[in-house]
Amino acid sequence: xxxxxxxxxxxxxxxxxxxxxxxxxxxxxxxxxxxxxxxxxxxxxxxxxxxxxxxxxxxxxxxxxxxxxxxxxxxxxxxxxxxxxxxxxxxxxxxxxxxxxxxxxxxxxxxxxxxxxxxxxxxxxxxxxxxxxxxxxxxxxxxxxxxxxxxxxxxxxxxxxxxxxxxxxxxxxxxxxxxxxxxxxxxxxxxxxxxxxxxxxxxxxxxxxxxxxxxxxxxxxxxxxxxxxxxxxxxxxxxxxxxxxxxxxxxxxxxxxxxxxxxxxxxxxxxxxxxxxxxxxxxxxxxxxxxxxxxxxxxxxxxxxxxxxxxxxxxxxxxxxxxxxx
Amino acid sequence: xxxxxxxxxxxxxxxxxxxxxxxxxxxxxxxxxxxxxxxxxxxxxxxxxxxxxxxxxxxxxxxxxxxxxxxxxxxxxxxxxxxxxxxxxxxxxxxxxxxxxxxxxxxxxxxxxxxxxxxxxxxxxxxxxxxxxxxxxxxxxxxxxxxxxxxxxxxxxxxxxxxxxxxxxxxxxxxxxxxxxxxxxxxxxxxxxxxxxxxxxxxxxxxxxxxxxxxxxxxxxxxxxxxxxxxxxxxxxxxxxxxxxxxxxxxxxxxxxxxxxxxxxxxxxxxxxxxxxxxxxxxxxxxxxxxx
Numbered sequence: 280x281x282x283x284x285x286x287x288x289x290x291x292x293x294x295x296x297x298x299x300x301x302x303x304x305x306x307x308x309x310x311x312x313x314x315x316x317x318x319x320x321x322x323x324x325x326x327x328x329x330x331x332x333x334x335x336x337x338x339x340x341x342x343x344x345x346x347x348x349x350x351x352x353x354x355x356x357x358x359x360x361x362x363x364x365x366x367x368x369x370x371x372x373x374x375x376x377x378x379x380x381x382x383x384x385x386x387x388x389x390x391x392x393x394x395x396x397x398x399x400x401x402x403x404x405x406x407x408x409x410x411x412x413x414x415x416x417x418x419x420x421x422x423x424x425x426x427x428x429x430x431x432x433x434x435x436x437x438x439x440x441x442x443x444x445x446x447x448x449x450x451x452x453x454x455x456x457x458x459x460x461x462x463x464x465x466x467x468x469x470x471x472x473x474x475x476x477x478x479x480x481x482x483x484x485x486x487x488x489x490x491x492x493x494x495x496x497x498x499x500x501x502x503x504x505x506x507x508x509x510x511x512x513x514x515x516x517x518x519x520x521x522x523x524x525x526x527x528x529x530x531x532x533x534x535x536x537x538x539x540x541x542x543x544x545x546x547x548x549x550x551x552x553x554x555x556x557x558x559x560x561x562x563x564x565x566x567x568x569x570x571x572x573x574x575x576x577x578x579x580x581x582x583x584x585x586x587x588x589x590x591x592x593x594x595x596x597x598x599x600x601x602x603x604x605x
Numbered sequence: 606x607x608x609x610x611x612x613x614x615x616x617x618x619x620x621x622x623x624x625x626x627x628x629x630x631x632x633x634x635x636x637x638x639x640x641x642x643x644x645x646x647x648x649x650x651x652x653x654x655x656x657x658x659x660x661x662x663x664x665x666x667x668x669x670x671x672x673x674x675x676x677x678x679x680x681x682x683x684x685x686x687x688x689x690x691x692x693x694x695x696x697x698x699x700x701x702x703x704x705x706x707x708x709x710x711x712x713x714x715x716x717x718x719x720x721x722x723x724x725x726x727x728x729x730x731x732x733x734x735x736x737x738x739x740x741x742x743x744x745x746x747x748x749x750x751x752x753x754x755x756x757x758x759x760x761x762x763x764x765x766x767x768x769x770x771x772x773x774x775x776x777x778x779x780x781x782x783x784x785x786x787x788x789x790x791x792x793x794x795x796x797x798x799x800x801x802x803x804x805x806x807x808x809x810x811x812x813x814x815x816x817x818x819x820x821x822x823x824x825x826x827x828x829x830x831x832x833x834x835x836x837x838x839x840x841x842x843x844x845x846x847x848x849x850x851x852x853x854x855x856x857x858x859x860x861x862x863x864x865x866x867x868x869x870x871x872x873x874x875x876x877x878x879x880x881x882x883x884x885x886x887x888x889x890x891x892x893x894x895x896x897x
Contacts, residue, residue: 352780353780353800369778369780369781370780370781445804445805445817445821446814446817449817449820449821450814450816450817453817488657489810489813489814490810490813490814490817491809491810492805492807492809492810492814492817492818492821493653493762493805493809493810494761494765494804494805495690495761495762495765495766496761496765496805498765498766499765499767512656512657512660513660515657516657516658516659516660519657519659528812528813529813532654532812532813533654533655533657533658534658536651536652536654536655536658537655537658537659539649540648540649540651540655540666544646545617545620545621545648545649546617546652548621548622549621552812555812556812563815566853567850567853567854567891570850570891571622574888574889574890575624575888575889576622576623576624576850576891577621577622584621585617585620587645587646587648588645588646592669592716593648593666593669595715595716596665596666596712596713596715596716597662597666599712599715600661600665600666600712601659601662602660602661602662603658603659
């Protein structure tokens with residue numbers, strides 16, 4: 280019988296009981312790991328063989344229930360899917376295992392996910408449609424129409440993106456990548472009638488898509504390749520094409536790029552700030568602006584902008600390729 | 606080694622708010638014998654914001670930029686992470702989606718252009734590491750940066766999503782990037798490890814979500830400072846702008862004075878090559894570069 284080679288790995292485990300502990304602590308468990316082991320195998324081994332008090336969530340073991348997500352060295356993963364030795368390759372032979380959100384920890388790796396579901400509720404994550412009670416015909420969705428969902432329906436609500444989003448970490452009001460991807464799933468559904476109603480939630484300042492910092496963490500971390508940031512971009516587009524875009528700093532900021540490219544080929548960087556702030560908001564930037572001018576990083580005259588060669592060609596392309604409705 | 610030659614997509618920022626980045630790019634390329642032909646025809650990449658407003662237009666404009674690298678038969682080199690991402694995302698989309706490629710080419714045909722997909726797109730950082738080679742770079746170091754603890758700040762759009770690294774661009778691990786650390790070591794400096802090195806600086810939401818953006822900037826500066834960094838280095842002019850000019854807002858957001866000199870990676874290489882601070886544009890920094 281051949282023996283599968285093993286490697287001794289130290290798992291630094293986050294331990295905390297919100298009912299009795301003031302602060303968490305970390306306990307080291309050394310485990311022999313094979314090339315086949317995933318993180319969930321290790322959690323099960325520790326619980327069964329080393330320390331029965333360890334708490335974590337698990338169910339399907341097949342990457343579909345989305346409940347066993349934890350963070351390893353800060354990276355959110357599905358415990359049932361992530362190979363241990365691949366993580367060791369990235370991080371070395373000590374792996375720190377923590378709950379998805381330390382501030383929401385209840386018992387060890389188990390968190391209170393209420394905030395995640397509250398955000399989902401906010402975007403009305405269901406089909407809103409006036410369905411005839413006794414329809415004469417089937418309501419057929421063509422394969423091409425179904426493809427519009429762009430795999431947004433693959434989300435298993437594991438929370439990996441939600442608890443990796445830096446904007447959400449700072450701004451509690453922000454709806455976040457998971458709920459945005461879910462909103463897109465229904466916005467893109469041809470049977471849904473709530474388009475504008477849902478887009479108004481998505482378009483609102485502080486909570487809406489405009490507060491996304493575009494760090495691409497959600498695209499990177501998603502274990503199902505849902506690519507939430509791609510859906511966030513599509514929601515931005517929908518706000519302009521079907522929704523009620525507000526006249527605010529965020530919408531002006533997006534629109535100005537087209538105007539500037541049509542005029543100069545380049546973005547007029549000073550012009551962008553002035554236009555987005557509608558002029559009077561500039562008081563916020565005077566101090567930084569003055570320093571930038573003093574250091575030769577900005578021109579005192581914001582009308583002086585470098586121009587691209589072949590500007591006529593650029594103007595023509597902007598004219599014939601624009602799909603925005605205004 | 607045959608002479609390296611690239612089509613340089615400068616982006617808007619190197620021509621406006623970070624003139625020192627343009628200066629130092631040219632200074633080190635000259636010294637390394639890398640020929641950079643500037644794509645004067647190129648437009649803004651849309652910086653993800655035009656994409657929010659009119660995605661199709663952004664694809665057409667970025668495809669047009671790539672056309673001009675293709676017609677020169679060159680690899681396109683970017684010096685801004687966000688230009689890199691948006692150009693690369695366009696290329697990947699068009700190369701994978703023949704229908705969209707045809708739609709874009711229909712528009713380009715009206716100005717006599719065609720996107721073919723023949724040019725690679727890579728950030729200058731990876732052109733230096735993969736094509737020029739760090740061993741060759743080390744041989745050119747005359748003033749090793751041995752006395753400095755240098756904090757690498759990678760910038761999101763060079764490392765995420767990692768699928769944009771599949772082709773020619775660096776093969777970086779988004780969770781454990783190495784390129785900038787290796788570059789610091791090659792320049793003789795000491796690399797600083799800290800949690801925020803591969804995190805977001807907040808630049809893209811600076812106007813729309815100032816508190817979020819300033820907090821992220823503050824966190825990055827704090828992380829570097831608390832790990833004894835003397836200064837930071839970044840391959841992205843947008844990260845640079847945020848970290849270099851916004852320290853007051855950042856300090857307010859995190860409740861602590863945070864400020865460090867922030868160098869472009871080109872300036873760091875230039876210093877190690879013995880190029881003068883003036884030629885590298887160090888006088889253009891808002892957070893003064895006080896060590897040269």
